[in-house]
Amino acid sequence: MVSPLSHSPADIDAVIFDYNGVIGLQPTTPMWSGLAELAGWRTEDLTHFQTTFWSAREPYDSGAFDDTDFWTAVLGRRPEPALLTRLRAVDTALWTRTDHRVVALLQQARRADLPMVLLSNAPHPVGDALDASEWRGLMTDALYSARLGMNKPHPDTYRNALAATGVHDPSRVMFIDDRPENCEAAAQLGLQTLHYTGSPADIEKHLDLRAGRLTASSS
Ligand SMILES: [Mg+2]
Numbered sequence: 001m002v003s004p005l006s007h008s009p010a011d012i013d014a015v016i017f018d019y020n021g022v023i024g025l026q027p028t029t030p031m032w033s034g035l036a037e038l039a040g041w042r043t044e045d046l047t048h049f050q051t052t053f054w055s056a057r058e059p060y061d062s063g064a065f066d067d068t069d070f071w072t073a074v075l076g077r078r079p080e081p082a083l084l085t086r087l088r089a090v091d092t093a094l095w096t097r098t099d100h101r102v103v104a105l106l107q108q109a110r111r112a113d114l115p116m117v118l119l120s121n122a123p124h125p126v127g128d129a130l131d132a133s134e135w136r137g138l139m140t141d142a143l144y145s146a147r148l149g150m151n152k153p154h155p156d157t158y159r160n161a162l163a164a165t166g167v168h169d170p171s172r173v174m175f176i177d178d179r180p181e182n183c184e185a186a187a188q189l190g191l192q193t194l195h196y197t198g199s200p201a202d203i204e205k206h207l208d209l210r211a212g213r214l215t216a217s218s219s
Helices: 029-038 043-055 057-061 067-075 081-094 100-111 124-131 134-138 155-165 180-188 200-207 212-218
Strands: 014-017 116-120 141-144 173-177 192-195
Touching (some): 014 155, 029 081, 043 067, 067 081, 100 134, 100 200, 116 124, 116 155, 124 141, 141 155, 155 180, 173 200, 180 192, 192 200
Parallel strands (some): 014 116, 116 141, 173 192
16 A cells, blocks of 8 residues: 655655665675674674664764774774774775665665765765775765764754755755654754664656656756
């Protein structure tokens, strides 16, 4: 059953995309295990590793922690430079795989001249890697939390992203994120929101990329 849209797709002048969990795929368990092993955790302690990892991630995402600060917090000791380099590379690889189905939609939206801005909670190495990715050129701009100095759902992250779209009216901008709390914060600022749950068809439906947008933009 198709749920009714809360808006007309032709009313959208720009889109703000989250990265991980929308354009980006979540890491697999073997990827997590590889990172945990590199960090000195036993495979059977993966859950404990992930808890420790996430407990230090917020300041790393916001730029308050640098690479050394983050990995010192996770490891419980300061890593040697060679290990830090490997940890940073493997960690970045966890967060830079894309869902080709969503990238195909980005290409459609680009052909329809729909401005698109990335707004991602990401530490500097991940932001740098995403900027170097092939699909990045489809986006009008990309904003990363470590560069902004704050994470979603801080309201100013959305205000920055809205400014980057070039659209003044937030009600004409769609925000797409896999975290409900991020969508709620965006909605409070007047943005339209799509809580993404992994089905690219939901994006296609909300943006009406098959025909409507092209029609709307040329009228
Ligand atoms: Mg996400």
